[in-house]
Amino acid sequence: GDSVTQMEGPVTLSEEAFLTINCTYTATGYPSLFWYVQYPGEGLQLLLKATKADDKGSNKGFEATYRKETTSFHLEKGSVQVSDSAVYFCALRVGGQNFVFGPGTRLSVLP
Amino acid sequence: DTGVSQDPRHKITKRGQNVTFRCDPISEHNRLYWYRQTLGQGPEFLTYFQNEAQLEKSRLLSDRFSAERPKGSFSTLEIQRTEQGDSAMYLCASSFYGELGNQPQHFGDGTRLSIL
Numbered sequence: 001g002d003s004v005t006q007m008e009g010p011v012t013l014s015e016e017a018f019l020t021i022n023c024t025y026t027a028t029g030y031p032s033l034f035w036y037v038q039y040p041g042e043g044l045q046l047l048l049k050a051t052k053a054d055d056k057g058s059n060k061g062f063e064a065t066y067r068k069e070t071t072s073f074h075l076e077k078g079s080v081q082v083s084d085s086a087v088y089f090c091a092l093r094v095g096g097q098n099f100v101f102g103p104g105t106r107l108s109v110l111p
Numbered sequence: 112d113t114g115v116s117q118d119p120r121h122k123i124t125k126r127g128q129n130v131t132f133r134c135d136p137i138s139e140h141n142r143l144y145w146y147r148q149t150l151g152q153g154p155e156f157l158t159y160f161q162n163e164a165q166l167e168k169s170r171l172l173s174d175r176f177s178a179e180r181p182k183g184s185f186s187t188l189e190i191q192r193t194e195q196g197d198s199a200m201y202l203c204a205s206s207f208y209g210e211l212g213n214q215p216q217h218f219g220d221g222t223r224l225s226i227l
Contacts, residue, residue, distance in 0.1 A: 101153030
C-alpha cells in the first residue's frame with residue numbers, strides 16, 4: 001500500500017540555521033505530494049505541494065522538490081525562525097483519494 | 112473566518128459513553144473528510160463524503176463509529192460505547208472536487224477526545 005516515511009524528530013536548530021526534513025514515499029500510482037504544518041494547538045495547514053516529477057513547491061521560505069527517481073520530497077528552508085517551531089507532516093495523495101500522512105517531524109527553533 | 116470549524120474543541124467522557132462531534136466545512140467545498148490523530152503520529156483517514164454520500168470508509172472505522180452528512184453541509188461523527196483506545200484528536204477537513212480534480216484539503220483545529 002501507499003506509505004510515507006519521514007526523518008525522526010525532534011529536530012532542534014538555532015535561529016537562522018538551515019533546515020532539511022527528509023521525506024520518502026511508496027505509492028501504487030503517481031502521487032501528488034504535500035507538506036502540512038501543525039502549530040501548537042492548531043489544525044494542519046497546507047504548506048506547499050507538488051503534483052508532478054521535478055515540480056518545486058515553495059511557500060514562506062520553505063521549498064521541496066518532487067524527485068520521482070528517488071521517491072523523495074525533502075523539505076528545506078535556508079534560515080529558520082523561532083516561529084517555524086511546529087510539527088511538519090509529509091503526505092501523498094494518489095488520484096482524487098484521501099491523504100496518506102507520514103508520522104510527522106517536530107521542529108524546535110531556539111532563539 | 113470561513114475556515115473549517117469543529118465542535119467541541121475538547122471532550123472528556125467516561126468509558127462506555129457515546130460522544131458526537133460536529134464539523135462545519137468551508138461552504139463551497141463538496142468533500143468532507145474525517146481523520147484520527149494519536150499522539151506522535153500523523154492523521155489516519157477514517158471516512159469521507161462527497162456532498163451527502165459517504166464514498167469511502169477505512170477499516171479503522173469500526174461498527175461503533177458512524178458518520179453522517181445529511182444535507183451535504185455539516186457532518187457529525189458519533190462514537191458509541193467509547194473505549195480507552197478511542198482517545199485521540201479527531202480532525203475534519205474539506206476540499207472542492209471538480210473539473211480540475213481534488214483541490215488540497217483544509218483542516219479544522221480538531222476535537223480532542225479523552226476517555227477516562
